[in-house]
Every structure is written in structure tokens, then in C-alpha cells.
Amino acid sequence: MIVNDPFLYSGKLYLIPTTLGDNDPLEVLPASVQKHIERIDTFIVENEKTARRAIKKLVPSKSQPSLKLFTLNKHTDPADIPSFLKPCIEGTDVGLLSEAGCPGVADPGAEIVKIAHREGIKVVPLVGPSSILLAMMGSGMNGQNFAFNGYLSIDKSARKSEIKNLERLSLEKNQAQLFIETPYRNNKMLEDLISILHPATRVCIACDITLSTEFIVTKPVSEWAKTKVDLHKRPTIFILQKDF
Structure with a gap:
């Protein structure tokens, strides 16, 4: 009934x-x-x-x-x-x-x-801004299938394992993987992604969304390794996807 x-x-x-x-x-x-x-x-x-x-x-x-x-x-x-x-x-x-x-x-x-x-x-x-959805919209990654994973582990070994697992899942499920970090550790997170992920894996960095300093850029890890960007204390969404 x-x-x-x-x-x-x-x-x-x-x-x-x-x-x-x-x-x-x-x-x-x-x-x-x-x-x-x-x-x-x-x-x-x-x-x-x-x-x-x-x-x-x-x-x-x-x-x-x-x-x-x-x-x-x-x-x-x-x-x-x-x-x-x-x-x-x-x-x-x-x-x-x-x-x-x-x-x-x-x-x-x-x-x-x-x-x-x-x-x-x-x-x-009520309708309003979602940093998760706005980051996905601007990332160019798979908006049909994505997962938000919250914070990753702060333990170095566990963190490496989690990042590799997200990369594997992104390929197996064709699924964009989103996560966040405490803002004062954002730069370290980017360093970890560059050192752990495959060079061709795409990473989107979306920070300061809706603000005048908004920065939303997607490129392969190999290109991020050549890029200088300061994410310190800037609210940031990280997205990764491996397509091959």
C-alpha cells in the first residue's frame, strides 16, 4: 500500500x-x-x-x-x-x-x-554549492561513475596502499576516485600522488572552488611532476583516474 x-x-x-x-x-x-x-x-x-x-x-x-x-x-x-x-x-x-x-x-x-x-x-x-560535485564537473573525469573516499590514512605505508588501491579501482571500474586532505597537508598529498601513481594516471586538483582564487586543473602525473602549485591551507578536492 x-x-x-x-x-x-x-x-x-x-x-x-x-x-x-x-x-x-x-x-x-x-x-x-x-x-x-x-x-x-x-x-x-x-x-x-x-x-x-x-x-x-x-x-x-x-x-x-x-x-x-x-x-x-x-x-x-x-x-x-x-x-x-x-x-x-x-x-x-x-x-x-x-x-x-x-x-x-x-x-x-x-x-x-x-x-x-x-x-x-x-x-x-536546498540547492547550494557542493565542492565534490563542482570538482567532478570541472575535472573531465567520469561523471557517470565516481566515488568519494573522504580522508586517506596519515600512516605512510597505509596511505601508499590506499592510493594504489584507488588507482586500481579507477581502472577496474572506470570510476573516478575523489578524496580530501587536511588543508595544511595538501602539498604533501600532491607529492605522494606524484611519487606513487603511474605517470600517465590523470589527477585533478580542484581548490578554492567558487572563490576568486579558484584552481581546477586535470593532467597526468608526469605533468604534475613538472608543475609548481601551492595548495597549503587551501580547501582542495583530489581526483584520480587511470584509463589504460
Whole structure:
């Protein structure tokens, strides 16, 4: 039997994207995001200070004292997380605000979205910038089949093994492999890719996406070995694909 309305409560969870850097929000966010932030006062955020700054930048007239913020990050007690959705159960809309980009994608907000589905709360994702998708769009690699792998190991031996395995998977599955690194280790990551991968394997470096310093370039490892680029502390997506 198909249930016409599977949602138990009138309050909804809105997944609200933010900019990927310090630029004008309306350059990369649709007006609908601004409209929802104008009317919503309860938010689940990763960091209260940066969330307040993002809200103020998008809606300067919004009363900051009226905001009710729940913090969801690695320090949050898992037992407390379900209570963040109590306003939805009581009929009030809640916004899940990402620290950068889209909530729930490489983001701790995925846990609250899972709970919302379990509890019968309607989830409404809003359009916004995703560094993962924008990097894929600009890479020229296989947008029909790709995988995001998050962070690789910091252990040297395990890291080498993971990079070789991603290269193997990219060839066997014709699948672009995406991953990220802590920004202050980006240059070391590029050095590792150059030393570990086959010279003809393609690597895309996509950093500072949507910013004035945006850099998205794809070329073989052999060419990266001849290229000087400073990725230090610049948010970066790495993509690799072996085609032969």
C-alpha cells in the first residue's frame, strides 16, 4: 500500500547550504536559501560562531538573540542528538546549517538527517554549492561513475596502499576516485600522488572552488611532476583516474 503522506509532523528539517569560502553568499546561493533563513529561528549547526556569522551575512536584519542553535559536531553526546528535532515534532521548522557547502555530504549533519527519516520528519534539501560535485564537473573525469573516499590514512605505508588501491579501482571500474586532505597537508598529498601513481594516471586538483582564487586543473602525473602549485591551507578536492 502506498501512503500518500508518510510524514508524522508539520515541522520540517531544511538542509541549508552555505558558501565554500568568504565570498558574497548570493553569488553562489539561490534566493530561496535567504528566504528560508529569514523565517527559521532554530538551527542545528557545527560551530555556533561561524553559523551566526553565515546567517548575519545572508540576512543582516535577522535578530541574533532570537536564534536557537543546537551544536552538532564530534564533541556532541550522541544521546543528545535526537532532542535537536523536538521543535519539528512540535510543529516548528528547523534548519540544518552546513559549515561549508551542503549539509549531510562529508558532513556530520548526515546523522540528524537519518534520525529525521526514522522519526517521520520531512527532509527538505536546498540547492547550494557542493565542492565534490563542482570538482567532478570541472575535472573531465567520469561523471557517470565516481566515488568519494573522504580522508586517506596519515600512516605512510597505509596511505601508499590506499592510493594504489584507488588507482586500481579507477581502472577496474572506470570510476573516478575523489578524496580530501587536511588543508595544511595538501602539498604533501600532491607529492605522494606524484611519487606513487603511474605517470600517465590523470589527477585533478580542484581548490578554492567558487572563490576568486579558484584552481581546477586535470593532467597526468608526469605533468604534475613538472608543475609548481601551492595548495597549503587551501580547501582542495583530489581526483584520480587511470584509463589504460
